[in-house]
Amino acid sequence: MSEPKVGFISLGCPKALVDSERILTQLRTEGYQITPTYEDADLVVVNTCGFIDAAKAESLEAIGEALRENGRVIVTGCMGGQEAQIRAIHPQVLDVSGPHQYEAVVNAVHTYAPPPKKEANPFVDLVPPQGIKLTPKHYAYLKISEGCNHRCRFCIIPSLRGDLVSRPIGEVMDEAQRLVDAGVQELLVISQDTSAYGVDTKYRTGFWQGQPIKTRMLELAQALGDLGAWVRLHYVYPYPHVDQVIPLMAEGKILPYLDIPFQHAHPDVLQAMKRPAASEKTLERIHTWRQMCPDLTLRSTFIVGYPGETEAQFEYLLDFLQEAQLDRVGCFAYSPVEGAAANALPDQIPEEIKQERLERFMQTQAQISAEKLAAKIGRELEVLIDDVGDDGAVGRTAADAPEIDGLIYLLDDTQVQPGQRVKVKVTEADEYDLWGQRV
Numbered sequence: 537m538s539e540p541k542v543g544f545i546s547l548g549c550p551k552a553l554v555d556s557e558r559i560l561t562q563l564r565t566e567g568y569q570i571t572p573t574y575e576d577a578d579l580v581v582v583n584t585c586g587f588i589d590a591a592k593a594e595s596l597e598a599i600g601e602a603l604r605e606n607g608r609v610i611v612t613g614c615m616g617g618q619e620a621q622i623r624a625i626h627p628q629v630l631d632v633s634g635p636h637q638y639e640a641v642v643n644a645v646h647t648y649a650p651p652p653k654k655e656a657n658p659f660v661d662l663v664p665p666q667g668i669k670l671t672p673k674h675y676a677y678l679k680i681s682e683g684c685n686h687r688c689r690f691c692i693i694p695s696l697r698g699d700l701v702s703r704p705i706g707e708v709m710d711e712a713q714r715l716v717d718a719g720v721q722e723l724l725v726i727s728q729d730t731s732a733y734g735v736d737t738k739y740r741t742g743f744w745q746g747q748p749i750k751t752r753m754l755e756l757a758q759a760l761g762d763l764g765a766w767v768r769l770h771y772v773y774p775y776p777h778v779d780q781v782i783p784l785m786a787e788g789k790i791l792p793y794l795d796i797p798f799q800h801a802h803p804d805v806l807q808a809m810k811r812p813a814a815s816e817k818t819l820e821r822i823h824t825w826r827q828m829c830p831d832l833t834l835r836s837t838f839i840v841g842y843p844g845e846t847e848a849q850f851e852y853l854l855d856f857l858q859e860a861q862l863d864r865v866g867c868f869a870y871s872p873v874e875g876a877a878a879n880a881l882p883d884q885i886p887e888e889i890k891q892e893r894l895e896r897f898m899q900t901q902a903q904i905s906a907e908k909l910a911a912k913i914g915r916e917l918e919v920l921i922d923d924v925g926d927d928g929a930v931g932r933t934a935a936d937a938p939e940i941d942g943l944i945y946l947l948d949d950t951q952v953q954p955g956q957r958v959k960v961k962v963t964e965a966d967e968y969d970l971w972g973q974r975v
Contacts, residue, residue, distance in 0.1 A: 540649040541569045543577035543606065545598050548585030550726050550770075552613055552635070553671070554679040556583045559612075559641050566642075566651045574605035578649040579630065581641065586615030587691075588871045599626050608648060612641045614697070618874075635697050636682055672922065674955030675722035675766075675938060676715045680708050680756065684728035685735070686773075688799075689810050689877040690839065690870065702734050705742040705751045709759055721920055721955050722766040724937065725756075731772045754780045761789035766920065768937055770795040774818060779825070786829040791934045794825075795835045801856035802849040805842055808881070822860055833935035835864035840897055841890030842870045843881035850893050854900050863908055864941045865901045869894045902967045909942070909965035916975055919944055919960040921952045931960070933970070944970040 542563055546556035559581065560570055571577050580602040584595035595615045602609045603626060610631045611622055617634040631644035671677065683698040684691075712723055727733065734740070734751035741748045749755050753769075754777065760767045767790040772778055774796050785792035798818065800806050826832055840850060857865070869890035872879050919931040922938070929946040936942050944960060952958055952974070964971035 539567050539569045539652055540578045541571040541576050542645060542649065543571055543574055543580035543602070545580065545582045545602060547583060547595055547598060548587070548591065548614060550677045550724065551679055551728070552583055552585060554677050554726070555613070555636055555638070559583070559638055562638065562642050563645060568645070568649075568651060574602065577606055577608075579608035579610060579645065580606045581610045581612065581645065584611060584613035584615035586613070586618060588873050590871065591615075592874075596622070596625055599629065603628060610641065610644045610648065612637065671938075672954060673719055674920065674922075675724060676720045677724045677726050678708065678712055678715070678760075679703070679726050680730065680733050681727040685732060686729065687810055687877075689808070689881070690842065690873065691876060697728065700729065700732055700736045702736055702751055705734075705749050705756060705759075706744040708756065709744040709749070712760055712763060716763045716765050719955065720765060721957060722768065722938075723760060723763070724768050724770060725760070726770045729771060729773055730769055731775050731778050753777070754784075757781050757784055757790050766791050766934065768793050768795075770937070772796050774798075774821065779821065782825050782828045782832070785832060792829050792831045793833045793835070793934060793937070795937065798836045799839050800842065800845075800853060801838075801860075802845075802852045805845055805849050805853075808844055809839075809842060809878070819856070819859055831934075833863045834860070835866075835937070835941065836862050837866040837868070838897065839868055839870050840893040841885040843878055843885065844883040845870075845885060845893075850896075854897065857897070857900050857904065861904055861908065862901075863905070863935060864937075865905070866940065867894060867897045867901070906965070906967040909967070909970060912962045912970060913965055914962065916959055916961050917944075917972075919946075919958055919972070921946075921954050921956045921958065923954055924950055924952060926950070931958075933960075942968045942970065944972050946972060946974060949974055 585591040609629050612633045614635045616632050619632040633640035681702040683700045685700045733753045737751050739750050739752045784790050917933045921931040923930045929949050929952050959975040960972040962972045
């Protein structure tokens with residue numbers, strides 16, 4: 537009997553990508569082949585995103601395409617929790633399951649494309665120790681927890697993924713070690729709330745390689761920093777204990793990079809969002825962090841046009857941007873999410889005002905970003921090479937996460953390899969990217 541073939545479509549955030557990797561690893565271990573084409577697949581798994589309406593529409597479109605091209609489709613992921621909505625549009629899907637329901641997905645695959653029968657399991661040897669990865673070989677996402685304890689009014693993640701559940705620290709470190717041993721040069725630490733890691737276990741002490749380690753962000757960062765790869769922290773809420781990881785960045789143990797989703801700056805808007813933050817203290821702490829680690833890169837995301845946001849509150853946000861001088865910033869016009877508490881708030885902002893504020897926000901930040909990048913001209917920076925083509929190489933500095941931040945271009949330099957870390961002197965800059973030459 538030939539090995540059954542599974543097609544796989546992974547949508548949404550890096551956390552969903554890690555879920556996809558876990559499912560694919562299990563299927564490959566059981567003897568399934570993974571195919572990139574609809575025609576060859578015995579069935580197709582679609583890992584959906586259901587965070588905002590646009591993501592839901594993309595998920596439904598992907599399910600429809602898979603049904604047209606293949607006809608046998610299993611749905612999982614964040615939108616899978618809304619089975620009735622999916623089946624109302626695509627009643628012919630074979631099975632639907634929610635986020636991180638790994639066993640349910642694999643069992644559905646077993647039902648509709650049974651695995652090959654075998655006495656032993658020879659397929660284990662076909663799976664690399666680090667598992668099946670959907671990222672390039674030189675970087676990988678390391679998910680440290682599931683769920684979130686916050687109840688932000690614009691967000692439905694807790695209803696999709698539940699409350700915070702931290703992975704045992706020994707398990708996280710084992711995975712990180714396997715990734716580094718396999719050649720991964722950059723570990724991107726992700727979760728819904730990285731700074732809350734271990735809160736649910738009361739920071740229980742775990743063990744790794746015979747050594748006790750607390751289940752807490754600081755101790756995790758220290759241990760990861762000993763593995764020799766770049767370590768980048770994403771989705772960090774600005775709790776006071778975050779201050780403790782800044783010295784690790786100053787020492788070069790982990791990358792001097794913090795991804796903190798501030799979402800807004802005005803205290804009244806933050807309160808309306810039910811965000812756990814106070815903007816005045818945030819500015820003080822940003823100043824303190826940069827004193828401790830001058831090379832610190834701060835990335836954040838913001839929402840403009842939240843229900844009830846006044847022009848004065850938006851201007852306050854622009855003033856905050858000027859004061860905070862954040863390095864990398866993303867911004868979204870508020871979009872209603874089915875099931876979110878914010879939908880019931882009064883004073884919804886007209887779409888044209890949202891878009892006008894979004895444009896003003898991005899113009900302000902583009903100027904800040906251009907000035908900060910121009911200040912790097914002449915500096916020598918370590919660069920991780922992502923891609924090499926006929927006309928040169930493309931990489932990222934410590935200040936740039938893959939796919940969401942900027943790039944550095946090494947024109948006419950083809951004598952490097954993806955995954956290589958090299959010293960580069962910056963020669964040019966624009967609002968988002970750098971150009972340079974290898975030293």
